[in-house]
Amino acid sequence: MANFTRRKFLQVTGGAVAVSSLGFPAIVGAASKKVVVVGGGVGGATAAKYIRMADSSIDVTLIEPNTEYYTCFMSNEVLSGHRTMDSIKVTYDGLKGHGVNVVHDTVTDIDAAGKKVMTAGGKTFAYDRCIVAPGISFASNIEGYDEAAMKTMPHAWKAGEQTVILRKQLEAMDDGGVVAIAAPPNPFRCPPGPYERACQIAMYLRAKKPKSKLIILDAKDKFSKQGLFMQAFERHHAGIVEWVSAEKGGKVTRVDAATNTLYVGDTAHKVAVANVIPAQTAGAIAIKAGLTDDKGWCPIDGRSFESTIHKNVHVIGDASVATPLPKSGYAANSEGKVAAAAVVDLLNGREPGDPALVNTCYSVVGPDDAISVAKVYDLKDGKLNGVEGSGGLTSKDSSPEMRAREVDYAYSWFANIKKDSWG
Amino acid sequence: MGCNKKALVALIGSVFMAGTTQVLAGSSASMMANTCAGCHGTNGQSAGPASPNLAGMSESYFNDSMKAFKEGTRPATIMDRIAKGYSDEQIETMAGFFAGQPVYKAMVPHDAAKAKAGAETYDKSCAKCHDEGGSLPGDDAGILAGQWLPWLQYSMADFKAGNREMPKKMAKQVEKLSDAEIDAVLNYFASQK
Structure with missing residues (x-):
């Protein structure tokens, strides 16, 4: 019997050995397995973490430009002053704890044929499977809304600096001012978001600037959770919030940043604070890498979230066409886990199993009043499918007691999804 | 660190076993x-x-x-x-x-004085079914130890309002307790680590 030292053991097995967190050597197959995750939002972070949890022999590198990330969810509560920017900030320390190699750099291109990712920092990362979670980029549906205009008429649809700009403008505004939210056309990130934002800002206005108004200029004629939001506008924000549908003159076509004016055709709305949320497409890197269809979003196979355009590349989160799932944070988290499980299966020579997904989305619409929408999803005839009879909205008739509980559960959603994704 | 060849072979075998395909419906x-x-x-x-x-x-x-x-x-x-x-x-x-997951007791914010008072009520009224501070996953009793206080309070409010049916034994005990005693015992459960 020979005595094996750890060094000898490594030599014998040809170096294809990783040491798991327990200190036991884990034997990898003939080759190492490399995954590169592009983007460290909720989808990308979740996928990276869940791959490592399922199979610690897989080498996972996550590439994300920012060292700190601000969640879009709950950022509307920063606008109303209910919470701080710090409370929506996450770091990548949690992922590092799971053995994810976190690289702060910007991916400039993906070579799907050569299976490698290139960065602005001049690095190249080879992969066996790539998961792209690029979020959104903005389309040019509103004339005059360019990079410079975003500084004075913030979208605040990617949380961070933009959220701070909008909050400061609200704080600086005189009582009696008009706040406008230009709501985008479908499809877009966080369908109930503009309307929850209206509720949150209205709470701030009622408390601090009660003579002010908020007008939602909408590119659509209907919107997510509409009945419940209209109830909230009436119940909590009467006299402050007004919603203007596209057909009633809500569709903003042009802005003039110099005068803070939004135009609906020839009709001008000169306002104190303009929150302009443009139309959206998949994040820029998805477009650059040729992962998008003619509408600007990324088609995927519902079982694995593998791109139907490029093999070995999976696209998750807002950028993917995961209909009937909405473009929400919870959906991105759920999709991240499906992609993670599929990638683990594929890298271990197995067929991916049947996916299971959930969306749960809360909106805090007034003091002690939150509403929600939920749905369970599976795969049916090869397509993502909302399970019949599942999910739906909070009842319009739900009691104040149950609405108050929904606020607690909204905050539980927030605490848990942050930890589940990045922790 | 020494390890013999036989153990090494067994180790490799077990790792590969763990990776074998399991066919599942759904x-x-x-x-x-x-x-x-x-x-x-x-x-x-x-x-x-x-x-x-x-x-x-x-x-x-x-x-x-x-x-x-x-x-x-x-x-x-x-x-x-x-x-x-x-x-x-x-x-x-x-x-x-x-x-199959280990019981998790969160660090739950609670009122320490109430939790202390609640321990007595627990011993007298709850311990029989919710044993070991409510941390044993008994057949029909949920885990109460280290549960988040608002959830414990909501659950009890639903029981007391008659919106959720209490097991007979529980109803008999709850009936005898004051609101303050119930509040204390819920803090006791939340405090369990």
């Missing part, structure tokens, strides 16, 4: 259970402030709860809508996953 237990984590925490370990921990819950308690949500016999904000998305078999599969 989604796997972890695939389904992981969809809960966005609200109930990774592996059912909730970060609070209200969503209950599912980790370590007994299979029967999980099954009964989900079926009650599905049928609308237990008050709910959102779980009634979500439970309707699963067959009884799928619910049982998820129950197995969470029952």
Whole structure:
């Protein structure tokens, strides 16, 4: 019997050995397995973490430009002053704890044929499977809304600096001012978001600037959770919030940043604070890498979230066409886990199993009043499918007691999804 | 560090065994259970402030709860809508996953003085079924130790309002307790680490 030292053991097995967190050597197959995750939002972070949890022999590198990330969810509560920017900030320390190699750099291109990712920092990362979670980029549906205009008429649809700009403008505004939210056309990130934002800002206005108004200029004629939001506008924000549908003159076509004016055709709305949320497409890197269809979003196979355009590349989160799932944070988290499980299966020579997904989305619409929408999803005839009879909205008739509980559960959603994704 | 060849072979064998294909009809237990984590925490370990921990819950308690949500016999904000998305078999599969997780006691904010007073009430009125401070996953008793206080309070409010049926033994005990005693004992459960 020979005595094996750890060094000898490594030599014998040809170096294809990783040491798991327990200190036991884990034997990898003939080759190492490399995954590169592009983007460290909720989808990308979740996928990276869940791959490592399922199979610690897989080498996972996550590439994300920012060292700190601000969640879009709950950022509307920063606008109303209910919470701080710090409370929506996450770091990548949690992922590092799971053995994810976190690289702060910007991916400039993906070579799907050569299976490698290139960065602005001049690095190249080879992969066996790539998961792209690029979020959104903005389309040019509103004339005059360019990079410079975003500084004075913030979208605040990617949380961070933009959220701070909008909050400061609200704080600086005189009582009696008009706040406008230009709501985008479908499809877009966080369908109930503009309307929850209206509720949150209205709470701030009622408390601090009660003579002010908020007008939602909408590119659509209907919107997510509409009945419940209209109830909230009436119940909590009467006299402050007004919603203007596209057909009633809500569709903003042009802005003039110099005068803070939004135009609906020839009709001008000169306002104190303009929150302009443009139309959206998949994040820029998805477009650059040729992962998008003619509408600007990324088609995927519902079982694995593998791109139907490029093999070995999976696209998750807002950028993917995961209909009937909405473009929400919870959906991105759920999709991240499906992609993670599929990638683990594929890298271990197995067929991916049947996916299971959930969306749960809360909106805090007034003091002690939150509403929600939920749905369970599976795969049916090869397509993502909302399970019949599942999910739906909070009842319009739900009691104040149950609405108050929904606020607690909204905050539980927030605490848990942050930890589940990045922790 | 020394290890002999036989052990090494056994180790390699076991690692490969763990990776063998398991054919499952429908989604796997972890695939389904992981969809809960966005609200109930990774592996059912909730970060609070209200969503209950599912980790370590007994299979029967999980099954009964989900079926009650599905049928609308237990008050709910959102779980009634979500439970309707699963067959009884799928619910049982998820129950197995969470029952296989270690019991998780969160660091729950609570009133220490009330928790201390609640210990006495617990011994007198609750310990028989919710043994070991409410940390044993008994067949039909949920895990109460280290659960988030708002959830404990909501559950008790539903019991007391008659919106959720209490087991006879529990009803008999609860009837004898004042609101202050109940408040204290809920703080006691939340305080368990």
